[in-house]
Amino acid sequence: MTAITVIDEPENPLRRAPLVEGTNDFTSVTNIVARVVENKTPKGWYLMFGAAIALLLNLGAMIGYLIFTGIGVWGNNSPVGWGWPIVNFVFWIGIGHAGTLISAILFLFRQKWRTSINRASEAMTIFAVMAAGIFPAIHVGRIWVIWWVFPLPNQMALWPNFKSPLLWDVFAVSTYFTVSLLFWFVGLVPDLATFRDRAAKAGRTVAARVYGAFSLGWHGSNRHWIHYEKAYLILAALSTPLVLSVHSIVSFDFAVSIVPGWHTTIFPPYFVAGAIFSGFGMVLTLMIPARQWLGLQELVTLNHLDNIAKILLLTGTMVGYAYGMEFFIAWYSGSEYEKFCFTNRAFGPYWWAYWIMVSCNVISPQFFWFRSLRRNPMFLFVVSIFVNIGMWFERFVITVSSLNRDFLPSSWGYFSPTIIDILTYAGSFGLFFTFFLLFCRFMPIIAISEVKGVMPQANPHHGHDDHGHGHTAAHTH
Template identity: 70%
Template sequence: MNTINEQIHRVPLVLGDKSFKDVTDAIARPAEAKAPKWWVVGVLFSASVACILFAMIGYLIWDGVGVWGLNNPVGWGFAIVNFVFWVGIGHAGTLISAILFLFKQKWRTSINRFAEAMTIFAVICAGIFPGIHVGRIWLAYYLFPIPNSMAMWPNFKSALLWDVFAVSTYFTVSLLFWYVGLIPDLATFRDRAKTRVKRLAYGFFALGWSGSSRQWINYEKAYLILAAIATPLVLSVHSIVSFDFATSNLPGWHTTIFPPYFVAGAIFSGFAMVLTLLIIARKIFNLEDLVTIRHLENMNKFILATGTMVGYAYAMEFFMAWYSGNQYEAFAFVNRAFGPYAWAYWIMISCNVISPQFFWFRSLRTSIPVMFIISIFVNIGMWFERFVITVTSLHRDFLPSSWDYYTPTWVDIMTFVGSFGLFFSLFLLFLKFLPIISIAEVKGVMAIADPHHYESHTKKGGQL
């Protein structure tokens, strides 16, 4: 993306005539200034909402999964929907940080830290749901290959176990990737710290980073390798999530299109969430020169492309249901669009397929209010996609006498709402205490970082 653009005229990645120190100052300001009022209010509010999550989990463990709205054909409800929703959101972070890094998309430097943080917090929220839905939570350790006195081992042929490994690997690797990226910036914060507590805290995590070139060489190599392995990892994780559905013999789930369709949907929803958060953060922290309209426009192009892929997958599912000649498959899809859950299906279609089409127009793609609204629509639509896939396929199974209608209980809903509280609590803490843009990487893509820049005097500082 934008490679042709750069050949014609080099678009500056950092606007304004900024020096290295200006960049450090701009990014360090939120962490050094006194906590603003909105932040304190925001943290208190989201932490209270997060408390609802923990209360609901406590209630669930105390009383059992009967407090949820699950019924006989619909044995998988909000827990799996929320799990797939949150883990999907995480995928954009890894895409921005790893895949765009491998493709040398320098514009990613302003948004990757932000997106990676979102990945980690989203995966934390995602991990909660499969953890608590097992019923007898004190037996959750069965999921891992831990030697035990019963001489039992997990079943490695189960897609659900693959998921355990995929999501825990994804979380660990994302955390390592994020932390490695943070080390030089933590050292920057350490060296700017005004108080002893800050110096010790940032210094501890900076591991004694000095900016030594002999260390940078190994650091860059390690970062490159992490990016190279995170790329297939992110594609594998959502493929494996889709296997949870695709490996079962249920019409509506048992399709080979699921892995690519889920990956496209994950990137789609993740970009929408990054966009929602970034539009607010760049405004609040005055980072418009670092996160430019061009960054936002590029993300909108991703949303348009992946949204269209998702739309194609929806259409292809219907085509295959008809073309296969399988009456159960055909029924599952007709029921999905026109059955009792048609309302959810059409919310999904309007949010995911129709709303991103506005991004074909440059004026809409570069308008902040328009992209903000569309990103919210996409977030909603992608939650409904998982709801539709899970619930509509289950609620009318092979035996009409057992058909039922699934309605979430207040516990289901409050658990989901509470997970947003956890997500935003973590996110606000990140905004206040860590460098929200990668300081070292942004400096690296500035024109004044290039040794050749100093050989001619025609170029201006801050441009590539």
């Protein structure tokens, strides 16, 4: 492997930092991404994959045990009927928001630095939504009638209740999964064609056939690119409101009820900010080791990590504002139950969960005011773990601390998870990492054609000043 120069220079605000560092051209960008797949599988990959598979098998065993025995194997009980399953669902679906945010919203805002991280983040989104989808599905108890959530004719001649936010959730999450998958696939087609052509050239027939089948015979025709870019733009425009709608609808699961601590109008924006925060946290958790181990430092540069850290700082502070505003409104509303709920949240039996949440989500991103810390991958990685932990606790606090002491003191209780809860949650990481490791091993982890498109050489006027704006345009936009 060639030596990699890591550039750590402050970004000159008058001139955009290069998106691809080092002395790369189109050929070397293809090589950097393709060698991840073409090199011999590293031993470390087998180790991690083995661990992920073990956790995935554990998930299968836990789900099997749950279905054969019943929901009683979990800690859910009156008054906390929504325990870890809903917490895990919201945790994973939140993580699943960064990918589409990067691929859609940053695309519409012309944030070209997104190109080197969007592929892996979209993959992360899809796998996170898969992990999320498991929990409400197995939470229904009688999973063999799960199809009742869909508007399909059944023996009761009864249709779903479309006034329920839980049903909106079914539509939101399944639409989000489908659209994210399509968006990801559309982006993958030209890169899979790259892998197809390399495999065919190297005589790897099976790989060439598989990549060939999925790349649909792509041959980079300019007529195709015209429709392709239009489709990409439309998908970005559709996904932008979609990504905001999904977590808004997830928050409706809570906000449409009349439980104190849930019944608030701040929930949709607060949930969306939290989702973006947690998603970018997971992007860092995955991309910092990946860029190091797979030698992608020239494509996923310190400037990229710096930008992600800024987004974490922004969204973490927004979440902190929402926490503060919830308390203010609880006091300002004059509602006894709201006031009690929030006092209980911060100083009641779950005070520890509340303060873990605040420290991880509000305090830890504040370090990112400092440029040197934003550009320190090790530090970023540690904070990203705190963000993941904090955002899980946020959902735990919202769910459990609102339910455990409701209107009647006689029905108060304390929720404790069972070992099955814990193992099922651990198993969901097995599902997530199994798919993510397979993705890293067999797929183009970086959007090759998109990265090429933002390199200065991609501008047809590069090296010529014949159109007046040529050279400067290539470097400053």
